[in-house]
Amino acid sequence: MAHAATHDHHDHHGAPKGFFQRWVMSTNHKDIGTLYLIFSLTMFFIGGAFAMVIRAELFKPGMQLVQPYFFNEMTTMHALVMIFGAIMPSFVGLANWMIPLMVGAPDMALPRMNNLSFWIMPFAFLLLLSTLFMPGGGPAGGWTMYPPLSLQGESVAYVIFAVHLMGISSIMGAINIIATILNMRAPGMDLLKMPVFVWSWLITAFLLIAVMPVLAGAVTMLLTDKYFGTNFFNAAGGGDPVLFQHIFWFFGHPEVYIMILPAFGIISEIIPTFARKPIFGYRAMVFAIASIAFLSFIVWAHHMFAVGLPMGAEIFFMYATMLIAVPTGVKVFNWVSTMWGGSMTFETPMLFSIAFVILFTIGGFSGLMLALAPADFQYHDTYFVVAHFHYVLVTGAAFSIMAAAYYWLPKWSGNMYSETWGKIHFWSSVISVNVLFFPQHFLGLAGMPRRIPDYNVAFANFNMISSIGGFWFGASQLIFLGVVIHCVFFSKKKAADRSWEGAKGLEWTVPSPAPFHTFDVPPVIHDDELAHGNTEH
Amino acid sequence: MTSGGIGRSVSAWAAGAFALFGGAAWANPEPNQLNMTKGVAEWSPYAMHMVALWVCVVIGIVVFGAMFIAMFRFRKSRGAVAEKWSHSTKLEVVWTVIPVIILIFLAHLATGGLTSFADTTNSEMTIKVTGYQWKWRYDYVDYKGKGVDKVGFMSKLEETSNRTRQLKSNLDPAKIQVDGYATYLLDVDKPLVVPTDTKIRFVIVGGDVIHSWWVPALGWKMDAIPGIANAAWTKIKEPGVYRGQCAELCGQDHGFMPIVVKAVPKAEFEQWLAAQEDEAKVQKAAQTAQTAPAAPAPAPQG
Amino acid sequence: MGHQQQDVYFVPSKSYWPIVAAVSMFVTVFGAAHWLNAQPGQGGFGKPLFWVGIAMILGMFFGWFRSVINESMAGNYNGQVDRSFRMGMMWFIFSEVMFFGAFFGALFYARIFSVPWLGGEGHGVLTHQFVWQGYEAAWGASGGGGPEKIGGAFQTIGAWGLPLLNTLILLSSGVTITIAHHALKAGHRKALLIGLGATVLLGCLFLWFQAHEYAEAYEHFNLTLGSGVYGATFFMLTGFHGMHVTLGTIMLAIIWVRCAKGHFTKDDHFGFEAVAWYWHFVDVVWLALFLFVYVL
Ligand code: HEA
Ligand code: HEA
C-alpha cells in the first residue's frame, strides 16, 4: 500500500502567498472560518438594514416611506438573510475555526468540500438579493413561503434555487463537521471529554442533514406547482395548501434549534471560563441538547395551531412542544449552578453570556406560552410571536455569536480587543434590544398582527418606542464592527496563548494567533487541560 | 405621536397600568394596552394566558434571582474562590421533576380550553366567511335551524382609512374616529352583524390565498384556506362593535383588510336579518327582470 | 516515504475546483430560473446559460474527481482519510433519504388525509359540505385528480406489469453488484468486470422500461404531472428516483472503467463501495416506491 507520495509538504507550513490562492482556493479551516464569519457579519448588516426599513415604516401610523409590497419584500428578505445568511453561517464559521482546535485535528475532515460549502453561500445570496432589483420584485410572501401566496410573482424560481443552494451548502458543511468530530479527534479526546460546543455542533449537524433536504423537497414542490402544473398544494387537485406548512415546519422547527444549539454550546464554554469552575452537570448538558434535538422533530405543528388541525393533533403537538421546556430548563439551571460557587469576573464575553441566559429564557417563556394551543389562537401571527422569536434569535443566537466573537477574537487575531469598547457595545446593545423587542409583547397582546406595514393609532406609542430601540440597537452594532476591526488590525495589546485566566481546552494550548496549521501531529491530551476531562462527580 | 399626544399618552399609560392590574376589559385595541383582552365571548383564552404568564413570571423571579445572587456573591473581586464540585444528581432530578409537574398542570388547563373550542355542535346559526385579496365575504347560512335566503355581502376597508393609508397621503390617521374610538384601519364599509347570546358557528374558507379571520374580542383566529373549510364558534355576551384584522400574510394589502363584528341583541338582529332577506329578494327580482333569462344568480358557493 | 505519509492526515493544498463548482452551480440555476420565467416563444438567455452551467458542472466533476483519483493513486489517503470519505458518503445518502422522505410524506398526507377529507371523511365534513359538494374521494381511481378533475380523467399504471419487471431488474442489479464486490475482494478481476458490467446494463434496462412507462402514461393513460395530486406524487417520486438511477448508472459505468484500469485493490476501493452503497440506496427507495406508489 505504500505508494510513493506526491504530497507537497512545503505547503504545510504557511499560508499560500497570493490573495486569490489564499482566500478563494483555500483548504484551511481557519481561513474558511474567517470567510464564513466575514460573510455572516456582512449579511447581518444587510438583513439589519432591511429591519431598519421595517422599523422606519412602522415608526408611526400612516404610510410614509415604502409601498406595502416593498414592505413585505423587506420582511421576507430580512428573515431569509438573517437566518440563512447571518446566524447559520456564523455558527458554521465558528465550527470551522474552533472544532479542529478543540478536538486536536489538523483541519476539517474534507477540506476542499469545506471551501465549496462556503463559496456557494455568496452566490446563493447574490441570486436571492438580485430579485430585489428585478422588474417583478423580490419574494414578498414571508420567509415561510406559504402557498398559494408565495406562488404569486416572478421571483419564485430565483428564490427557490437560492434556497436549494443554501441547502446544499449547509448539508455539505454539516457532513464535514460530523466527519471531523467523529473521525478526527486526537487520541484520548473521548466523546465525553469533548467541549460542549463540539457536542452541540455534532447534534446540530445531524439536524441539518436531516431537515435541509426536507426544505429542498418542500420548495421543489412549490416550483413544480408554479411552473410544471403539479397540484401538491391545490385542493382542487386533491392537494392541500396546509401540506406545505407541514413539510415546511418539519424543517422549520428543527431549523430554529439549529440556530440555538450551537449557542448553548458557546455559552457552556464561556460561563465556566469566567466562573473559573467546571460546567455543572456536563453529561446532563449533553443529554439535554440531544433531547431537545429529538423533540424538535415532533413539535412542528405548533406553528399551525390556527390552520384548523384535528383536535387530536393539536393536543399531541401542544404536549410535545411543552416538553421541550424540561431539557431547556436543565440547561438554564446548570448554567446558573455553574456560576454558583464560582469566582466570577465580567469581561465582555461573560456579559453577553449572562444576558443570553436571562433574555433567552424570557424568549423561552413566551415560547412556552405560545405552545398552549388555546392561547396561541390569540397570540398567533401577532407581534407577541415576533417578540418571542427575536428574544430567542437576537438576544439568544446573535448574542451568543457576539459572546463567541469576543471570547475567541484573541485566539483568532492574536490581539486583545478593547474591553472598554466591548463593554460599551454590550451595555448599549442589551438596553436597546429590550427597548426594541419588549414592547412588541404588548403590541401583540393588544392585537397588532405581524407582517403589516401600517396600523391603528392604538399601537402608535409602543411601535415608536420599538423603532427607537431598533435604530439604537442597529447603531450599537457599528460599535461592534469598530471593536472587531480595531482588534484585528490596530490593537497593540497582544493576547496570551491562554487568553483568559480560567480558560480550559486544547484551543488555549496553541499560540495566539493560532498558526496557519495546528495539530499536524495529534496533540497528547492531558485531562487537566480540558474543560471537562477531569470533572469529578 | 401627534402633537398633544404626549400628555394623552401619560394618562393612557396610567389607565393601562391600572387596567393590567385592576382587570378592566378592553374589547378593542386601546392606546398603550399592555395585556390581552378578556374578550366578550363565552370562550376566552384570557385565563389560560394569565396563568401561563404568572407561572413564567414566578419561575423567572426564582431563576434570575438565583443568578443575581450568584453574580453578587461569587465574584472574584469580592475574593470568592471557585469551588470544585460540578455535579449533583439530586438537584438535577429536582429541577427536572418540578417543571414536569408545572407543565402537567398547564397542559391540563389547555386541554380543557381546546376541547371546548373544538366543540361546534349545538350552534344556533352558521355564517360562512370567505377571505379574498383583500376583503371579506360573509354569507348567512342558517339561523335557528332555518336556512337564510341569500343574505351575503362583501366587507372591506372603509374609504377614509383607505385614502389615508396611501403612501405619503399626509392625512392624519388619528382623525379617523367613530364614537370617539380611533378606527384607522379598523373599520369597514359593511360590518358583520350578529346576535348576542347565540352560539354562532363560523365556516371559514379562503377564496384565493390563505387569510386568517381574527377578532381579538372573540378570543381566537382561524385560517381561511382556499379549498378547505374550517370551523370555529363564538357566543358573544355583550352587545358592541368588535374590531379585528386579517392575521395571515395575504399579499400587499394584508394590513388593510379589517373585520368588524357588530353584536346586537337577538330581537334587533332578527329585524336586521329580515330586512336583508327582503332586500335580497327585491334585488334578485330586479336582476332577473333586467337580465337575460339564463343569468345565474351570484351564488355564494365556494 | 510512503509509510511516513500514512500517519499524517492528508490535507489537500489549495484547489480551484470548489470555486469553479460554486460558479457553475450559480450559472446553472440562474439560467434555469431565467428560462422558467421566459414568456413562451420569447427566447432569452436562460436556456443557453442553463446548458452552459450544466457543462461547467460536468467539467468540474471530471476535474475534481480526477485530482481525487490521482491523490488516491498516489497513496496519500490513509485509513483515517478513508473513514472521512465513508462518513461523508453515508451522511450524504442519509440526506437523500430525507429528501425522498419529503415526497413520501406528501404522498402519505394526500392519501391518508387530504383526499379523504376533501371527500368529506372525518375532519373533512365541512369542507365537503361547503366547498366540494358531491366530490367522491378515491385514490388513484380512474376519473380525475382531485375535486376539479384537474388534468382530466386518467388511468393508473398497474403494479404487476412493467413496475414488477423493474423491481426484479433492480433487485437483481443489487445481486450483481454484490457479486462484483465479492469478486473485487477476492481479487477475481474478470468476475468483477462482468458483475459490475451487468449492473450497469440492468440500470440501463430499468431506465429504458421507466421511459417506456412514462410514454405509456402520457400517451394512453392521460396520466400526467398535472393529473391532480396523484400525478404529482407519482411523477415526482418516480421521476426523482429515475434521476438517481441515471446518476447511479453513470457512476457505475465510471467505476467499471476504473476497475478495468485496475484502480482498486482488495482492501482499498472506497470509490467502488461508495457507488455500491448509493446503488443499494436507490434500490431500497424503489422498493418503497413499488409498495406505496404502485401496489397499494
Ligand atoms: C432560536 C430560535 C427559537 C427557539 C430556541 C425557540 C424556542 C421555543 N419556541 Fe419558538 N419560534 C421561533 C424561534 C425559536 N423558538 C421562530 C423563528 C418562530 C416564528 C416563526 C415564524 O412564524 O416566522 C417561533 C414560533 C414559535 C411558535 C409558534 C407561534 C405562532 O406562530 O403562533 C411556538 C408555539 O408553540 C413556539 C414555541 C417555542 C417553545 C416552546 C420553545 C422552547 O424551546 C423554549 C424553551 C425554553 C424555556 C421554557 C425557558 C427555560 C426553561 C426554564 C427556566 C425551565 C422551567 C420553565 C417552565 C416549566 C415554564 N415558537
Ligand atoms: C436570526 C434572525 C433575526 C435577527 C438577527 C433579526 C433582527 C432584527 N429584526 Fe427580525 N425577523 C426575523 C429574524 C431576525 N430578526 C424573522 C425570522 C422574522 C419573520 C419574518 C417574516 O414574517 O416572514 C423577522 C421579522 C421582523 C419584524 C416583523 C416584520 C413584520 O412582521 O412585518 C421586525 C419588526 O420590527 C423585525 C425587526 C428586527 C430588528 C430591528 C432587528 C435588529 O436586531 C437588527 C439589528 C442589526 C442592524 C440594524 C444591522 C447593523 C447596523 C447597520 C446596518 C447600521 C445602520 C443602522 C443604523 C445607523 C440605525 N424583524
Ligand code: CUA
Ligand atoms: Cu388577508 Cu391577510
Ligand SMILES: [Cu+2]
Ligand atoms: Cu417551532
